[in-house]
Amino acid sequence: MMIDNQSVREEVKQIFTEYLKKHGHRKTPERYAILDTIYSLDGHFDIETLYTLMEEKENFRVSRATLYNTIILLLNANLVIKHQFGTSSQYEKCYNRETHHHLICTQCGRVSEFVNEELQHVIEHTRVGRFNMSHYSLYMYGICSRCERANKRKMTNKLQNSKK
Ligand SMILES: [Zn+2]
Ligand SMILES: [Zn+2]
Incomplete structure (x- = not known):
């Protein structure tokens, strides 16, 4: 957009x-x-x-x-x-x-955003009683692809070193 x-x-x-x-x-x-x-x-x-x-x-x-x-x-x-x-x-x-959500890497702290229309639909149609919602955001925590690759590399190196 x-x-x-x-x-x-x-x-x-x-x-x-x-x-x-x-x-x-x-x-x-x-x-x-x-x-x-x-x-x-x-x-x-x-x-x-x-x-x-x-x-x-x-x-x-x-x-x-x-x-x-x-x-x-x-x-x-x-x-x-x-x-x-x-x-x-x-x-x-x-x-x-646009309403968007966040992926947060617990290892390096990197934050990325994503948009999902289905999620948006579900959240906006969720009954929350007498509450006037102004905005919302979903936070998902985990390991980003960059850290995952680095971790795998470290693991492989460790394995190779232990074989020697
Ligand atoms: Zn990371
Ligand atoms: Zn954001």
């Missing part, structure tokens, strides 16, 4: 402006720069990655406190969602994004 990234970036800016106005927060250039950086990223990121990106790529110095603070505003404005992948907190943009 092709999405026009430029118009998404404009739309989220408007939504954020509304949100800031409604809740009496200041519309600082730092906050908009953070939002725009997040919406130019693909996939997941943690605060440190974002901090480095803001510093290097965007050449926009913001403190970690400002980052945390802005992330909380973006979470409340439903423009970003937070994930807990094992021990690491990661974030991703969520406006105009």
